[in-house]
Amino acid sequence: MNDGLIADNLSVKGSGLQFCGQDVAALAKEYGTPLYLMDEDCIRARCRTYREAVKRAFGERGRVLYASKAAAFLHMFRIMQEEGLSVDVVSCGELYTAYKAGFPMENVWFHSSNKTDADIAFGMDLGVGCFIVDNTDELESIDRIAAERQFRQDILLRITPGIDPHTFDAVATGKVDSKFGFGIETGAAEAVTARALELPHVRLVGFHCHVGSQVFDSDVFLRSADILFSYMDRIRAVYGYVADRLDLGGGYGVRYVVSDPALDLAANIAEVGARVKALCERYAYPQPEISFEPGRSIVADAGLTVYTVGTVKRIPDVVNYVSVDGGMTDNIRYALYGASYTVLPASRMDEPAEMNCTVVGRCCESGDIIQPNVLLPESTRRGDLLAVCTTGAYHYSMASNYNRLPRPPIVMLRGGTSTVAVRRETLDDLLRCDA
Numbered sequence: 312m313n314d315g316l317i318a319d320n321l322s323v324k325g326s327g328l329q330f331c332g333q334d335v336a337a338l339a340k341e342y343g344t345p346l347y348l349m350d351e352d353c354i355r356a357r358c359r360t361y362r363e364a365v366k367r368a369f370g371e372r373g374r375v376l377y378a379s380k381a382a383a384f385l386h387m388f389r390i391m392q393e394e395g396l397s398v399d400v401v402s403c404g405e406l407y408t409a410y411k412a413g414f415p416m417e418n419v420w421f422h423s424s425n426k427t428d429a430d431i432a433f434g435m436d437l438g439v440g441c442f443i444v445d446n447t448d449e450l451e452s453i454d455r456i457a458a459e460r461q462f463r464q465d466i467l468l469r470i471t472p473g474i475d476p477h478t479f480d481a482v483a484t485g486k487v488d489s490k491f492g493f494g495i496e497t498g499a500a501e502a503v504t505a506r507a508l509e510l511p512h513v514r515l516v517g518f519h520c521h522v523g524s525q526v527f528d529s530d531v532f533l534r535s536a537d538i539l540f541s542y543m544d545r546i547r548a549v550y551g552y553v554a555d556r557l558d559l560g561g562g563y564g565v566r567y568v569v570s571d572p573a574l575d576l577a578a579n580i581a582e583v584g585a586r587v588k589a590l591c592e593r594y595a596y597p598q599p600e601i602s603f604e605p606g607r608s609i610v611a612d613a614g615l616t617v618y619t620v621g622t623v624k625r626i627p628d629v630v631n632y633v634s635v636d637g638g639m640t641d642n643i644r645y646a647l648y649g650a651s652y653t654v655l656p657a658s659r660m661d662e663p664a665e666m667n668c669t670v671v672g673r674c675c676e677s678g679d680i681i682q683p684n685v686l687l688p689e690s691t692r693r694g695d696l697l698a699v700c701t702t703g704a705y706h707y708s709m710a711s712n713y714n715r716l717p718r719p720p721i722v723m724l725r726g727g728t729s730t731v732a733v734r735r736e737t738l739d740d741l742l743r744c745d746a
């Protein structure tokens with residue numbers, strides 16, 4: 312039972328918060344704060360949910376790629392390999408991390424809206440499975456760089472279906488005005504498809520689309536599938552080209568606060584499966600390999616950030632600030648898009664939470680806010696622990712060293728044990744690149 316807490320991996324014992332059945336205060340004592348904790352059992356369970364749902368829906372012609380930008384470090388790639396997922400990378404840094412983790416390169420797909428020639432060459436030299444091409448400059452570069460290496464590079468083209476996913480603007484990517492991909496409405500998609508089919512050193516294996524993030528039902532996936540199948544049907548009619556793969560992107564949402572809906576991943580993927588089957592029948596199209604690229608929905612609610620309170624500043628009739636020992640350096644999402652969070656008084660779980668406050672970080676920016684309008688116990692004071700839930704995705708991966716703050720460690724919790732997956736940065740680490 313989770314005492315009404317936001318996730319199953321949270322519970323309360325006495326005054327203390329427990330995560331994965333382990334005492335948060337004891338973990339904070341052992342590893343220090345700020346601290347990223349990750350529930351490895353939860354990550355693995357989510358991988359299996361995806362794999363099984365995709366297998367039920369598409370049989371052997373289905374694939375799950377973990378969008379590693381959500382959280383990329385060696386241990387995470389090893390988990391993905393063990394769980395049989397493929398991965399997406401968007402940079403040489405993510406690619407190199409996957410490579411060093413021993414991840415099979417043919418199951419790595421290389422995204423990004425602006426790959427340099429060096430990125431492309433590095434990807435080819437490591438042998439990535441395919442590139443997802445986002446613009447024509449890149450397409451020509453891939454053809455040329457593959458020609459120098461005398462081979463033919465598999466590619467997908469990123470198509471913009473022109474759908475508004477009704478999410479934060481900063482994470483909506485499938486509208487016609489998007490910086491990502493080739494629009495169908497504008498004719499860009501067809502023009503680049505024709506070009507890709509002419510180039511001797513690329514092999515067009517199919518199409519990709521990704522409409523946005525933090526979406527709570529399958530509507531955008533269904534509409535994307537409708538639009539992409541209609542597009543593929545037209546391309547087959549004009550060019551005789553049949554796509555072997557269709558990647559529907561990522562974006563399934565997670566609950567950051569109790570008012571966010573809970574999503575049944577398996578049921579949603581089954582719905583997409585039924586639609587793809589119907590579309591294949593309607594267009595008499597051989598079923599392409601269908602892939603999903605979840606990031607957030609695999610790792611977000613596996614994460615919990617633990618902070619120590621440094622001070623409480625009460626400005627009567629105005630606001631109470633509770634200041635913690637991290638901030639926008641380890642969690643930039645409120646500053647970036649006003650994201651919502653559940654914040655728990657990890658060492659005062661048995662007290663009524665009646666003090667309205669703004670939880671702020673320690674950086675020299677007024678915008679360094681973790682969350683406004685948080686209810687914490689009146690007795691909150693220096694030395695208390697606070698926990699911010701659902702921080703497994705886009706936290707460590709967006710972390711910075713602003714104010715020369717060292718980044719927190721990532722500690723993986725699994726079956727009652729804890730291990731460091733990423734150690735805490737030291738002050739000397741901060742000087743590593745200084746000449």
Ligand SMILES: *Cc1c(COP(=O)(O)O)cnc(C)c1O
Binds near residue numbers: 604605
């Ligand atoms: C970010 C991204 C994803 C993952 O999105 P989530 O919301 O984390 O599931 C998948 N595909 C592409 C192309 C992306 O840019």
